[in-house]
Amino acid sequence: MKTDIINRSDKVIAKTYNRFPIVITRGKGCTLWDSEGRAYTDFVAGIAVCNLGHAHPVVSKALSDQANSLFHVSNLYYTVPQVELASWLVDNSFADRVFFCNSGAEANEAAIKLARKYFNDKGDLRRNRIIAMEQSFHGRTMATLSATGQDKIKQGFNPLLEGFDFVPFNDIDALKNKINPFICAVIIEPVQGEGGVRCPDAEYLKDVRRLCDETGALLIFDEIQTGIGRTGKLFAYEHFGIEPDIMTLAKALANGLPIGAMLAKEHVAAAFGPGSHASTFGGTPVITAASLEVVRTLVRERVIDHCSQIGVYFKERLLWLKDRHDSITDVRGIGLLLGIKLKTDGEPVVKKCMEKGFLINCIQGNILRFIPPLIIEKDEIDSLITCLDEIFLRG
Numbered sequence: 001m002k003t004d005i006i007n008r009s010d011k012v013i014a015k016t017y018n019r020f021p022i023v024i025t026r027g028k029g030c031t032l033w034d035s036e037g038r039a040y041t042d043f044v045a046g047i048a049v050c051n052l053g054h055a056h057p058v059v060s061k062a063l064s065d066q067a068n069s070l071f072h073v074s075n076l077y078y079t080v081p082q083v084e085l086a087s088w089l090v091d092n093s094f095a096d097r098v099f100f101c102n103s104g105a106e107a108n109e110a111a112i113k114l115a116r117k118y119f120n121d122k123g124d125l126r127r128n129r130i131i132a133m134e135q136s137f138h139g140r141t142m143a144t145l146s147a148t149g150q151d152k153i154k155q156g157f158n159p160l161l162e163g164f165d166f167v168p169f170n171d172i173d174a175l176k177n178k179i180n181p182f183i184c185a186v187i188i189e190p191v192q193g194e195g196g197v198r199c200p201d202a203e204y205l206k207d208v209r210r211l212c213d214e215t216g217a218l219l220i221f222d223e224i225q226t227g228i229g230r231t232g233k234l235f236a237y238e239h240f241g242i243e244p245d246i247m248t249l250a251k252a253l254a255n256g257l258p259i260g261a262m263l264a265k266e267h268v269a270a271a272f273g274p275g276s277h278a279s280t281f282g283g284t285p286v287i288t289a290a291s292l293e294v295v296r297t298l299v300r301e302r303v304i305d306h307c308s309q310i311g312v313y314f315k316e317r318l319l320w321l322k323d324r325h326d327s328i329t330d331v332r333g334i335g336l337l338l339g340i341k342l343k344t345d346g347e348p349v350v351k352k353c354m355e356k357g358f359l360i361n362c363i364q365g366n367i368l369r370f371i372p373p374l375i376i377e378k379d380e381i382d383s384l385i386t387c388l389d390e391i392f393l394r395g
């Protein structure tokens with residue numbers, strides 16, 4: 001079966017991913033099984049998606065119950081799960097309104113459109129530029145790619161959308177020099193994920209907020225990776241004592257079902273009136289019913305507290321590993337968004353981990369990223385640390 005699936009996939013699927021040669025067929029909690037029956041402890045979680053692990057029974061039940069009653073109707077009508085999920089998000093964040101869509105890129109598209117429309121409605125037509133960060137990642141659609149600060153993934157797609165300026169992340173003076181009355185928004189990940197698990201200095205985001213307030217620009221937080229408990233708080237902005245004007249969510253919001261959301265404060269959200277933006281599937285009952293159960297379960301089972309505590313433990317173990325191996329030059333991250341920087345290429349380490357039954361992820365060539373389900377336990381972390389220790393000892 002395995003070779004057959006791999007061969008067929010390589011013939012018919014677009015070649016946009018370099019895939020590892022395993023076929024994953026089943027999951028439970030933090031464990032995945034392949035077609036050969038081999039088990040893997042999952043430190044990738046579908047790239048920070050399956051925060052409650054795989055096949056969570058409560059989520060599966062919410063999904064199937066809703067599927068047996070109503071999959072989808074147009075947003076021309078009201079539906080219950082959509083209202084319930086939006087209310088939960090509003091009650092648990094700075095925001096007053098939610099726009100639902102289907103992915104992270106779409107949520108950021110909505111944020112970019114809203115920021116421009118907000119000033120357009122005020123008659124400030126020239127205020128349409130957006131400052132984004134170097135090394136940022138905001139998605140693969142044309143607008144979100146234009147907002148992404150990594151040249152290598154932008155190559156070949158010109159002309160990109162106009163109106164984006166870039167400054168180095170975590171450099172307040174650079175932002176101060178670039179921000180001006182033509183800037184409608186600053187878009188930033190509170191912790192850069194794809195860019196290499198990069199945390200800002202304690203005061204940086206506060207200073208960004210202040211610069212936006214002083215110049216009138218909106219502040220957009222892309223919490224697509226950091227949101228829904230990943231950093232040890234429901235949203236990463238809670239660590240920094242400030243609030244954005246707009247926030248985007250996706251990845252973990254429905255634990256693996258496609259959903260995106262753009263949240264905003266009332267006066268900003270007001271710029272999206274009837275007909276200004278839309279999505280056929282956005283907030284559809286079957287997805288929002290499952291998502292609602294995801295967020296309720298996070299609270300009921302105290303998953304975010306667990307993430308916060310176990311994240312500290314995991315980071316300590318990674319620091320222990322760094323002390324033992326010169327090949328590790330940095331340990332970084334917060335909650336269960338953690339990374340270690342290597343002197344050498346990280347892919348061989350990923351492959352060796354996979355052979356030993358652990359799925360981990362490498363970004364930017366030499367950064368190993370650990371983004372397991374938030375329900376990961378100590379013994380699973382200890383096993384990975386032992387495995388990494390052996391790999392770094394023996395090469």
Ligand SMILES: *Cc1c(COP(=O)(O)O)cnc(C)c1O
Pocket residue numbers: 102103104105106108137138139140189193194222223224225226250251
């Ligand atoms: C994954 C990610 C996106 C893109 O989300 P998609 O659902 O793949 O479109 C955008 N921003 C951040 C910070 C992400 O981690």
